[in-house]
């Protein structure tokens with residue numbers, strides 16, 4: 038199996054120089070908070086697959102719901118006037134769970150395609166309003182919005198686009214909101230003013246008539262689990278409102294419970310986005326699915342025929358795929374039935390507190406995040422916040438030592454991300470933090 042994989046499977050986000058020597062790790066089994074490799078080693082999954090298996094692994098009832106749908110009617114088009122029951126039901130459920138003005142759903146195949154489709158719809162919306170110059174999308178450095186051409190352009194992680202091309206005429210990046218590395222001597226409140234002013238200045242420079250939307254993750258995920266200063270999102274939205282710029286919340290990671298609510302935008306950050314994008318936790322990763330939740334106001338324009346016999350000519354073969362929608366409906370049912378958002382609100386602050394106890398380790402410069410979305414930033418010097426050389430591979434070392442001890446966490450450069458399944462208990466947190474404590478000691482020692 039390893040040989041077949043090594044010879045033929047082009048893995049995403051993989052260093053092939055190392056891969057060709059080391060081959061891959063086959064994950065073969067899973068159950069609840071655990072996954073197991075082909076050698077029978079069992080690990081606590083500290084990354085929920087890839088920020089997505091929110092209800093935990095091995096849920097037979099999701100598998101059954103998918104099997105029932107697949108054997109009854111696995112696929113049929115949703116173009117024109119055709120539909121299927123799971124897609125219709127899921128749309129109504131999402132409208133119920135989302136902020137009250139978001140009542141319309143456009144389906145895609147994951148997070149990148151949701152973002153990509155959204156930008157096309159936003160451009161179409163302004164074209165229909167007779168404002169064809171409103172094209173530019175404002176994103177942020179270190180944002181992660183995916184890897185289709187347009188989503189990769191929205192993404193602001195420089196290394197991600199290295200040697201790739203991007204559609205730069207469509208996107209402008211602002212600074213990320215990085216409280217840990219904010220300018221020396223600036224309070225958090227002053228830093229917030231500074232970021233909002235940067236947005237205002239950018240709008241003045243480009244011209245509101247040329248800007249269609251601002252897109253932001255409520256908490257930046259892959260870019261380093263960056264929690265913005267208090268009030269930041271609300272104020273950024275106010276700038277959007279004042280300039281007829283749509284506010285798009287990319288809730289691909291934060292949606293479906295990770296911060297203790299189905300959607301974080303309104304419940305946590307007090308914003309009312311014009312559009313919310315979601316994927317990952319939407320189906321708990323049991324099937325590929327993305328969704329764009331659209332306001333009544335925008336829908337009124339999109340829903341008007343573009344001409345006699347005209348149609349909204351965009352969509353995917355798999356928009357509203359019945360098996361994926363059946364998986365999502367069952368996953369949402371589990372989140373509600375098992376009070377999983379409540380679990381995150383209860384256990385999340387405990388996870389934050391316990392991870393902060395690791396701050397005494399020599400490399401741990403910052404422990405940050407919120408609820409089940411956490412990160413350690415490793416440094417060479419805590420005072421200057423200087424980084425270790427890339428060759429030290431500090432994130433990899435720590436992740437390797439943790440995995441040896443039965444916990445999978447994610448290395449992202451000098452960072453380690455912890456984004457567990459949402460069913461961790463306080464006992465799971467204690468076990469995971471004890472493993473991390475040992476792993477950090479071992480990794481620090483190996484650096485000497």
Ligand code: PLP
Nearest residue numbers: 147148149181182183258289290
């Ligand atoms: N948006 C955010 C915030 C993400 O974290 C991701 C993936 O990690 C995406 C979009 C892209 O999603 P996908 O990999 O499903 O295309």
